[in-house]
Amino acid sequence: MLSKGLKRKREEEEEKESLAVDALWLDPGHAAVAQAPPAAASSSLFDLSVLKLHHSLQQSEPDLRHLVLVVNTLRRIQASMAPAAALPPVPSPPAAPSMADNLLASSDAALSASMASLLEDLSHIEGLSQAPQPLADEGPPGRSMGGAAPSLGALDLLGPATGCLLDDGLEGLFEDIDTSMYDNELWAPASEGLKPGPEDEPGKEEAPELDEAELDYLMDVLVGTQALERPPGPGR
Amino acid sequence: MGLSASSKPLPIQEGQPWEMKTPADIISTVEFNHTGELLATGDKGGRVVIFQREPESKNAPHSQGEYDVYSTFQSHEPEFDYLKSLEIEEKINKIKWLPQQNAAHSLLSTNDKTIKLWKITERDKRPEGYNLKDEEGKLKDLSTVTSLQVPVLKPMDLMVEVSPRRIFANGHTYHINSISVNSDCETYMSADDLRINLWHLAITDRSFNIVDIKPANMEDLTEVITASEFHPHHCNLFVYSSSKGSLRLCDMRAAALCDKHSKLFEEPEDPSNRSFFSEIISSVSDVKFSHSGRYMLTRDYLTVKVWDLNMEARPIETYQVHDYLRSKLCSLYENDCIFDKFECAWNGSDSVIMTGAYNNFFRMFDRNTKRDVTLEASRESSKPRAVLKPRRVCVGGKRRRDDISVDSLDFTKKILHTAWHPAENIIAIAATNNLYIFQDKVNSEMH
Numbered sequence: 048m049l050s051k052g053l054k055r056k057r058e059e060e061e062e063k064e065s066l067a068v069d070a071l072w073l074d075p076g077h078a079a080v081a082q083a084p085p086a087a088a089s090s091s092l093f094d095l096s097v098l099k100l101h102h103s104l105q106q107s108e109p110d111l112r113h114l115v116l117v118v119n120t121l122r123r124i125q126a127s128m129a130p131a132a133a134l135p136p137v138p139s140p141p142a143a144p145s146m147a148d149n150l151l152a153s154s155d156a157a158l159s160a161s162m163a164s165l166l167e168d169l170s171h172i173e174g175l176s177q178a179p180q181p182l183a184d185e186g187p188p189g190r191s192m193g194g195a196a197p198s199l200g201a202l203d204l205l206g207p208a209t210g211c212l213l214d215d216g217l218e219g220l221f222e223d224i225d226t227s228m229y230d231n232e233l234w235a236p237a238s239e240g241l242k243p244g245p246e247d248e249p250g251k252e253e254a255p256e257l258d259e260a261e262l263d264y265l266m267d268v269l270v271g272t273q274a275l276e277r278p279p280g281p282g283r
Numbered sequence: 284m285g286l287s288a289s290s291k292p293l294p295i296q297e298g299q300p301w302e303m304k305t306p307a308d309i310i311s312t313v314e315f316n317h318t319g320e321l322l323a324t325g326d327k328g329g330r331v332v333i334f335q336r337e338p339e340s341k342n343a344p345h346s347q348g349e350y351d352v353y354s355t356f357q358s359h360e361p362e363f364d365y366l367k368s369l370e371i372e373e374k375i376n377k378i379k380w381l382p383q384q385n386a387a388h389s390l391l392s393t394n395d396k397t398i399k400l401w402k403i404t405e406r407d408k409r410p411e412g413y414n415l416k417d418e419e420g421k422l423k424d425l426s427t428v429t430s431l432q433v434p435v436l437k438p439m440d441l442m443v444e445v446s447p448r449r450i451f452a453n454g455h456t457y458h459i460n461s462i463s464v465n466s467d468c469e470t471y472m473s474a475d476d477l478r479i480n481l482w483h484l485a486i487t488d489r490s491f492n493i494v495d496i497k498p499a500n501m502e503d504l505t506e507v508i509t510a511s512e513f514h515p516h517h518c519n520l521f522v523y524s525s526s527k528g529s530l531r532l533c534d535m536r537a538a539a540l541c542d543k544h545s546k547l548f549e550e551p552e553d554p555s556n557r558s559f560f561s562e563i564i565s566s567v568s569d570v571k572f573s574h575s576g577r578y579m580l581t582r583d584y585l586t587v588k589v590w591d592l593n594m595e596a597r598p599i600e601t602y603q604v605h606d607y608l609r610s611k612l613c614s615l616y617e618n619d620c621i622f623d624k625f626e627c628a629w630n631g632s633d634s635v636i637m638t639g640a641y642n643n644f645f646r647m648f649d650r651n652t653k654r655d656v657t658l659e660a661s662r663e664s665s666k667p668r669a670v671l672k673p674r675r676v677c678v679g680g681k682r683r684r685d686d687i688s689v690d691s692l693d694f695t696k697k698i699l700h701t702a703w704h705p706a707e708n709i710i711a712i713a714a715t716n717n718l719y720i721f722q723d724k725v726n727s728e729m730h
Contacts, residue, residue: 116562
């Protein structure tokens with residue numbers, strides 16, 4: 048099952064999880080950050096924001112506003128740290144511009160990929176509840192509800208991603224896994240037939256673009272996998 | 284300015300069975316009804332307490348009507364969403380009164396997911412003199428009945444009955460932050476982080492989605508809806524605010540789906556004040572139309588702003604609530620206080636605006652005289668009939684005797700919820716789990 052199975056945590060338990068930052072958080076007049084040189088201040092703010100993001104996403108039902116504001120702030124901080132590498136273990140000598148750009152690009156990509164996968168996972172969890180909500184979630188007919196279809200690949204990233212957001216080898220970890228089976232475009236028509244919910248518009252929009260060969264392949268895949276398991280409705 | 288409020292604190296206090304110092308009693312919303320006769324509060328435990336203003340007594344003309352408890356009921360219970368394995372909090376996020384159309388009062392109360400319509404009725408008479416039943420309701424032995432009588436209505440002790448008339452469930456995937464009753468008195472809207480739904484008050488099994496800002500890919504999500512309200516007079520207009528500090532005025536007659544705004548109100552960022560936290564502090568936590576319908580009031584972390592509906596480029600007035608916090612934003616980010624959502628309120632004549640702050644302080648700004656005052660809601664400083672003393676926060680430099688220094692402000696004592704009587708100078712202030720009601724006896728007319 049994909050849900051975390053966690054009850055909403057009490058605030059005391061939440062604070063225990065951020066042991067390292069407790070002292071920092073509880074001291075309202077924390078001077079170190081204010082007095083630190085700008086680069087170090089940005090870096091510690093960056094770390095703090097990453098921690099907050101991590102913390103927020105670990106909750107069974109994150110506060111979306113808090114999450115979005117932290118992510119946007121993180122992006123701002125990261126943008127301001129552009130000249131220096133964002134990854135702590137990577138030394139940042141005054142290297143050639145191309146090297147710095149590569150570092151920035153990879154850290155950007157890694158962070159973006161991590162944040163993207165975490166937000167995607169969030170949408171998947173939200174999407175699980177959308178299937179059984181019958182009428183209330185309908186808009187005017189024909190309009191896409193904009194529901195993000197689940198990206199099952201993102202779930203694989205959840206574990207390692209939260210643990211090492213700054214690890215730029217993230218993509219490399221999954222190189223050997225063929226995730227083409229989990230691309231949502233392939234699944235959309237199938238879930239269409241199995242569970243007619245308010246989320247059928249994305250499927251409808253993508254289906255016309257599949258040509259016959261792809262459709263045949265699809266059917267083979269579906270027939271093959273349906274023989275293996277019967278999901279209770281791959282709700283989105 | 285003449286706003287010397289005389290205070291009559293009404294903490295939920297001794298003798299009342301519901302007062303406990305537990306988190307469940309933290310007041311989460313406060314709302315006067317349209318006449319100001321009733322005041323509803325919702326709390327973290329899912330309870331609603333309604334206060335009623337006593338009619339002025341001729342015997343004691345000095346005690347203008349004071350508020351006493353009228354009814355208490357459990358509106359929402361904690362629920363468990365089995366699909367997501369999540370607990371749904373019973374905390375009441377918002378209460379909105381319906382305009383009164385008959386002897387009964389009605390209100391909408393909502394938690395994160397479900398809105399309920401409650402009907403409040405009074406019973407002060409009961410029929411007596413039944414032919415077939417005796418005084419206790421037991422059936423009489425028919426042989427003892429020798430004559431017929433007509434039952435008569437006799438007065439009884441007032442009984443207030445509350446019943447849930449409608450439950451509007453399953454309309455929201457995300458957390459509901461606002462509800463607003465339309466001036467047509469037939470529909471209302473509910474807003475969550477990404478969507479706004481329009482409901483008919485009599486229909487619970489469906490709603491119309493009128494705003495949807497959810498991106499196709501959640502990774503593109505950068506903005507959420509923070510508050511929304513219907514225009515007080517034009518039933519087709521409503522406004523919603525965002526976490527990026529913008530306001531969108533929408534016209535339901537223009538399109539079925541109001542993703543495209545009619546007007547966008549946004550103030551350009553001040554380059555001299557730019558920081559990492561610029562966006563967070565610009566996030567609008569509350570939006571309220573003026574009673575006239577001509578202006579909007581917004582609250583962000585450090586300011587309250589008045590907007591003219593005819594001018595989208597910038598607010599017409601900006602008031603600093605606690606600018607001394609601007610240099611402390613980093614610490615406030617660390618302890619999450621920067622995410623606190625304060626509400627704001629207009630007085631009945633739209634001449635004064637009010638909002639809460641930290642240390643149990645609340646602020647009032649007179650739009651005409653441009654004077655402002657800081658007051659404190661606490662038991663120590665609010666004896667009955669005492670006049671509230673203005674407070675001051677000093678930021679270094681010359682310090683007067685009763686000033687509070689910025690560093691000794693208590694950030695756990697936040698006044699997030701305030702309400703102003705629709706016609707008179709009576710305000711309700713929620714300070715954690717205490718409710719304070721202050722009345723201005725000196726200047727009871729609007730000015």
